[in-house]
Amino acid sequence: MERLSRGRALLFLGAFFALVLFFGLRLYAIQVVEADTSSSNIKTYTTLTTVKAARGDILDCNGNVLVTNRASYDLVFNHYVILSATGTSEYLLALVERCQELGVEYIDHFPISTELPFTYTLSDYSSSWQNYFQAYLAEIGGGLDSDISAPLLMKKLRDVYDLPEEWTDEQARAVIGIYYELKLRQGSISNLSNYVFMEDVSATDLASILELNVPGLTTESSTVREYNTEYAAHILGYCSAMTAEQWEYYSQFDNYSMDNLVGQTGLEAAFEEYLHGTDGIRCDTVTADGTLIESYYLDGYEPQAGSNVELTIDLNLQITAEDAMASLFAELQASGGDGSDVQGGAVVVMEVKTGKILACASYPTYNLATFREDYEELSTDSSAPLYNRALMATYPPGSTYKMSMVIAGNAAGYLSSSTEITDLGIFSKYADSGFTANCLQWTNYHSTHGTINAMQALSVSCNYFFYVVGDSISLSYIDDTAKGLGLGESTGVELSESTGHRANAETKALLYTGDQASWYQADQIVASIGQSDNLFTPLQLCVYVSTLANRGVRYRATFLNQVVSSDYTYLELTNTPEILSTMTISDDAYYMYTTGMRMVATEGTAKSVFANYPIAVACKTGTAQNGYGTDASDNGAFVCYAPYDDPEIAICVYGERAGHGSYMASIAKEILDTYFDDPEVSEVTTIENQLS
Numbered sequence: 001m002e003r004l005s006r007g008r009a010l011l012f013l014g015a016f017f018a019l020v021l022f023f024g025l026r027l028y029a030i031q032v033v034e035a036d037t038s039s040s041n042i043k044t045y046t047t048l049t050t051v052k053a054a055r056g057d058i059l060d061c062n063g064n065v066l067v068t069n070r071a072s073y074d075l076v077f078n079h080y081v082i083l084s085a086t087g088t089s090e091y092l093l094a095l096v097e098r099c100q101e102l103g104v105e106y107i108d109h110f111p112i113s114t115e116l117p118f119t120y121t122l123s124d125y126s127s128s129w130q131n132y133f134q135a136y137l138a139e140i141g142g143g144l145d146s147d148i149s150a151p152l153l154m155k156k157l158r159d160v161y162d163l164p165e166e167w168t169d170e171q172a173r174a175v176i177g178i179y180y181e182l183k184l185r186q187g188s189i190s191n192l193s194n195y196v197f198m199e200d201v202s203a204t205d206l207a208s209i210l211e212l213n214v215p216g217l218t219t220e221s222s223t224v225r226e227y228n229t230e231y232a233a234h235i236l237g238y239c240s241a242m243t244a245e246q247w248e249y250y251s252q253f254d255n256y257s258m259d260n261l262v263g264q265t266g267l268e269a270a271f272e273e274y275l276h277g278t279d280g281i282r283c284d285t286v287t288a289d290g291t292l293i294e295s296y297y298l299d300g301y302e303p304q305a306g307s308n309v310e311l312t313i314d315l316n317l318q319i320t321a322e323d324a325m326a327s328l329f330a331e332l333q334a335s336g337g338d339g340s341d342v343q344g345g346a347v348v349v350m351e352v353k354t355g356k357i358l359a360c361a362s363y364p365t366y367n368l369a370t371f372r373e374d375y376e377e378l379s380t381d382s383s384a385p386l387y388n389r390a391l392m393a394t395y396p397p398g399s400t401y402k403m404s405m406v407i408a409g410n411a412a413g414y415l416s417s418s419t420e421i422t423d424l425g426i427f428s429k430y431a432d433s434g435f436t437a438n439c440l441q442w443t444n445y446h447s448t449h450g451t452i453n454a455m456q457a458l459s460v461s462c463n464y465f466f467y468v469v470g471d472s473i474s475l476s477y478i479d480d481t482a483k484g485l486g487l488g489e490s491t492g493v494e495l496s497e498s499t500g501h502r503a504n505a506e507t508k509a510l511l512y513t514g515d516q517a518s519w520y521q522a523d524q525i526v527a528s529i530g531q532s533d534n535l536f537t538p539l540q541l542c543v544y545v546s547t548l549a550n551r552g553v554r555y556r557a558t559f560l561n562q563v564v565s566s567d568y569t570y571l572e573l574t575n576t577p578e579i580l581s582t583m584t585i586s587d588d589a590y591y592m593y594t595t596g597m598r599m600v601a602t603e604g605t606a607k608s609v610f611a612n613y614p615i616a617v618a619c620k621t622g623t624a625q626n627g628y629g630t631d632a633s634d635n636g637a638f639v640c641y642a643p644y645d646d647p648e649i650a651i652c653v654y655g656e657r658a659g660h661g662s663y664m665a666s667i668a669k670e671i672l673d674t675y676f677d678d679p680e681v682s683e684v685t686t687i688e689n690q691l692s
Contacts, residue, residue: 044293045080046285050193050257051297053277054223054566056306058236058267060315061358061561067236067268069223073206075106077195079182081216084288089163089175091214096174098212099198102205106198107259110177116169118150126244128251128258135189136180193281196259200224216290225261227368231318234362234388235495235559237266238371255279267311267559270494274563274573277306305566312356312561316674321347321361324670325653329363332658339633339659343383346390346654348542349671352647354577355546355555357493359671360539362389391493394500394535395654398622398661399461400639401482401530403548403593405469406454408481410589412473415454417592423448427467427525435522439464458596459604461621463529470528471521478528479504484552484583486543487536492556492580500536503527530622542652545639548597549618549647551590552583594618598644606638609665615676616644619668621661633657638664642672649675 058067111122122130137144157176181195239261250256255278263269280303285294332339349359364385409415425442449462457465488502501507505519526532547554556578563573597618601610605621619640626635636658641650653664
């Protein structure tokens with residue numbers, strides 16, 4: 001009996017341990033081996049998170065970092081964790097109400113207005129987002145009619161998400177918007193990664209939001225654009241989220257997603273292909289309460305930062321140009337005299353032998369760092385501070401056009417260095433037809449410049465001399481020469497630009513109707529001193545004077561120096577000078593305009609600034625009538641290159657209603673001081689001829 005009892009006991013214990021082992025193995029199989037994300041027994045969940053790549057830096061030609069990135073934090077939802085929590089809707093309502101209290105915006109692509117009456121806002125989104133919404137409707141609640149009205153859809157979604165009846169419609173809309181974003185990250189509706197709820201959250205707001213302890217809401221390190229300079233705003237540009245139209249374009253590239261920021265204006269947009277990095281994809285495994293179990297990047301999907309772009313811009317010259325322009329214009333405005341109604345202007349500085357733009361300034365300007373906060377004020381300011389006058393504004397060149405006329409007159413066989421013309425004060429050849437034109441010397445002083453040659457005519461800016469030249473040659477020589485020098489032509493620059501137009505019969509026919517569209521000899525005569533329908537940008541005028549310095553060789557204008565790898569270890573691209581066109585300029589024509597431009601500096605309309613300047617400068621002043629009305633001051637233009645005998649740098653300065661071109665010479669001098677590191681300073685006191 002004792003042996004039998006002992007045997008039964010051993011059998012019982014064996015059966016017991018076998019049963020324990022069976023259930024232990026079964027539990028292991030259920031929890032570990034057979035774990036499936038579609039099972040209600042899931043203890044872990046794997047998500048894919050997009051890790052944003054840093055955008056490349058933008059530097060000046062000396063290596064000064066103009067635009068870079070600063071560390072920031074985003075708030076990101078793990079949809080599995082928040083949807084697994086108890087009281088999800090209440091958490092979400094507390095979250096959106098906290099955001100409203102703080103006055104901060106969060107990301108919500110739900111295409112229904114946030115306020116009553118509810119309406120669809122699908123047109124605000126790209127076709128991809130619209131498709132996501134249609135797929136969402138098909139999957140939610142067993143399928144909803146795509147023609148359902150917005151108010152009825154909101155009513156049905158309140159039931160789908162079991163939102164409390166006492167909630168207002170606006171509260172329900174806010175929470176449904178987040179549910180929508182989370183739903184898009186589930187199943188096969190979209191290929192979107194984790195929901196970035198808020199970007200670039202301040203430390204204060206971050207602390208306030210995180211104290212709510214919303215399940216699944218975590219912080220992710222990121223970067224945002226930071227500007228290290230207040231200068232060059234018009235050319236640097238800014239980044240922001242893509243528009244629907246932009247996504248239609250960028251969606252063709254593998255390294256873009258709909259929530260990427262892209263360059264919207266300026267060089268941020270022009271060099272997007274270099275600056276944009278490739279986001280990484282991180283695989284995270286978490287428990288239902290958000291505990292991270294494992295994290296790693298998918299093979300080949302580590303984030304790749306964008307390349308760094310080195311510009312041709314010299315920050316020192318840019319600062320000098322902007323400060324000098326602001327200072328002179330402030331003085332003119334305070335003077336109460338001619339030019340006191342000045343309202344804007346531009347400066348462009350170029351390397352003569354490469355086309356590299358060393359400075360490109362527009363006045364008035366703004367601060368990119370506070371652009372978003374200031375946008376409403378900037379966009380309604382009558383002085384148009386957002387307008388890039390250097391590249392987009394077109395102005396009459398005034399007497400700066402006269403070097404082109406010298407070359408045209410010589411090419412036509414009419415003008416040589418020995419040709420002399422007697423200034424009669426009033427060009428009256430067509431008086432019987434009702435047209436006369438005065439030289440300003442006659443208008444102001446009732447005197448003339450006497451008998452002068454082309455060099456002297458440039459020096460004193462005698463309009464009468466060029467009336468005669470313009471009347472004596474065919475329009476084709478005038479137009480072909482201006483075109484060859486780059487006037488009215490694209491400069492090839494990487495940013496958007498106006499091309500303006502040359503004064504000719506075709507231009508007039510496009511601009512006017514009826515009898516006004518006909519081209520008359522009077523038009524040609526007025527055009528010969530840079531008036532009529534001659535309208536060019538400051539950049540074109542700078543290319544023009546560079547081409548003069550190069551004796552007809554016109555280089556493509558560029559802001560790009562080179563592209564460097566994200567870690568600054570190797571050179572990816574070097575921009576080489578590109579010749580756009582070459583025109584033949586005779587020895588005599590070259591002698592005439594270069595000598596005349598040098599005489600402008602030593603004895604002519606800019607002598608008070610450059611007569612004793614230690615670097616030989618070749619220049620031309622220009623004063624042009626404008627369309628602001630008879631009481632408005634004239635526009636002022638100044639172009640130059642230096643050194644005279646071996647040109648390195650070309651400058652164009654233009655002032656809207658600045659009074660006289662000679663006033664602009666002081667700005668050019670400050671730029672040359674910086675370029676040649678020369679401290680000399682002069683005052684501007686001279687004026688020049690203009691069309692009366």
